[in-house]
Amino acid sequence: MSLLAAAGSLDPAARSFLSPTGVEIVFLLVGLAVLGSAVISVTTRQLVHAALWLVVALGGLAIEFLLLTAEFVAWVQVLIYLGSVVVLVLFGLMLTKAPIGRSPDANSGNRWVALGVALAAAGTLVTLVVDAFRTSWVDLGAGGGSTRVTGEYLFRYWVLPFEALSVLLLAALVGAIVLSRTGKGRVPKPRAGKLRAGKPVGTNGRAASATTARPTASTPPVQES
C-alpha cells in the first residue's frame, strides 16, 4: 500500500474513464498486443516461434511498465526475461534439434485443462485487482518508479518478502541440482566429440521444461566423482 501511497492517493476518481489520454490508449493497445502474442506463443505449433512470440509478449510487458513510469522494473524485465530466460529457452530448444516448420507432435492432451487453469487464474487476478482498486485513481508522477524510489521501497518496506524470495530461489537452485543428479546411474554418458542428437521435440508438449533441464542433466562427466 505504501508504494501506491507514494504515487498518489486511492481516493475515488474525480476523472472520467470515458475521455482517455494518449498514454492510456497506448497502454491498452500494447496490452492487446501482449495478449495476442502470448496467445500465439502457446498455440503455435512451431516451437522456436513460440519462444520468439514470448519475446514479443515480454517486451510488450516492459513497455507497459515504462508507460506506468516504472522505468527500473521495465529494464530489469528486459534484462532478465528477454536477455536471459528466453536465451535459455532457445538454447534448450536448439539442443533438441527443434525442427523448422510445424512440429506435428507438439500437441498436448492437457490443452483444455491448461485453458481452464489459465481462465481461472486470469479471472481470480482480474477480480482481485478490480475489486481492490475500484474507481480509485493513481496519479503517475514522473520519476515515481525511478531507481531511487524503487530501491527505497524495496529495502525499507519490503525487505522481508525480498529476502524470503531469495531464499526461495536458493531452494529452487538446490532442488535443480538434486533433480539433475538423482538419475545419474541411468543417464548414459555422452559420447565424446559428438553432439547428442536428442529425441524429437515436443513429446506431450513439455518441450520447454524438459529441454531447459537437459543441459544440466546431460553434462555430468566433469563433475561426477
Added chain:
Amino acid sequence: MSLLDTLLRCVAVVVVFLTFPLIIGQTEHKVMAHMQGRLGPMYAGGFHGWAQLVADGVKFAQKEDVVPLDADRRVFQLAPAVALLPYMLVLLVIPVGPEGFVGQAVDAGLIFVLAVMGIGVLGSLMAGWASANKFSLLGGLRTAAQLMSYELPMLLAAASVAMAAGTLSLPGILGAFHWWWVPWQLIGAFVFFTAGLAELQRPPFDMPVADSEIIFGAYTEYTGLRFAFFLLSEYAGILVISALTAVLFLGGWHGPMPESLGWLWTLLKTFALAFVVIWLRVTYPRLREDQLMRFAWTCLIPLALLQLAITGVVKVAIS
C-alpha cells in the same frame, strides 16, 4: 526538450552509428595489416585505401540476397535487424560530454544498456536456428552458451561501478567520478572489458564463429546486405563496449583540459580501447570451448566478486 532538439539528437546518433563502426573497421584493416607486416587496403579512394569499406558496402549491396530453401524465411530475414538495432539504442544513452551531451539521459541507464545489449544476441540465435544448417546451429548454440556464461561477470563488474557511484544513471556515474576510481575499479574494468569482448564474439573469444571449424557460425548462410548488417553489428558492438568501458571505468569526459573539450576525451578513450580490441585479435589464439567456459566461471566471476567486495569495503570506509 523540443521536438526539433529530440530529432537532432536522434539524427546525430544515427550518423554516429553509421560512421564510427566503419572507422573502426577500417582501422582494423590497417592496424592488423601493419602488425602482420602487410600494407592492407591501398587502392580504394586513393589515400591508403581509406574508402575500402565504402567499396565493400557497395559490393554487399550488389550481391544477391539468398534465403536457403529449408530456412525459416521470416526469422531468417528478421535476424540481422534484431542483431543490429539494439546497439543503436544503446548509443542513444551513452554520455559523450558534460552538460547533457548525450542522446537521451535515462535514469537507470546502466541497466538499460546491459539489458538492450542482451537482446542483440537473440539475433545470432535466430540466425543460427533459422538457417537450417548444422554449422549455423552449432554457432548459435555456442553463442548462447557463451552469452550465458559471460553475462554474469559483466553485470557484476557493472554493479560494482554503480555501487561506487551510488547511481545507475550513466551521466550520474561520471558526475561522481574521481581519478582514484581507476585503480579502485581496475579489476572490474578488466572483467567488464573481457566479458564484453566475449559477448561480441571477438577473438580470442570467437568460438561461435570459428572459421576453421564451423565456417562462420550462425552467419554462414547469409549473403549481401544481411551479412553486412551482421558485420556492422559486430563493429558497432566494439564501439559500444569501448565507449561503455571508457565511461564506466576510465572516467569518460574527465581529463586534464577544460570541460568543454570533454567529448574529445570520451572519443579518445573509446578509440584507444577499440584499438586494444583489434590488438587482442592479432595477438591471441582462439580459446577452445572448454577453456572459454572455464575462464568465465573460474576466473572472471571470482574476480568480479572480489571487485564487488573491494568496492563495498572502500565505500564503507570512506563514507
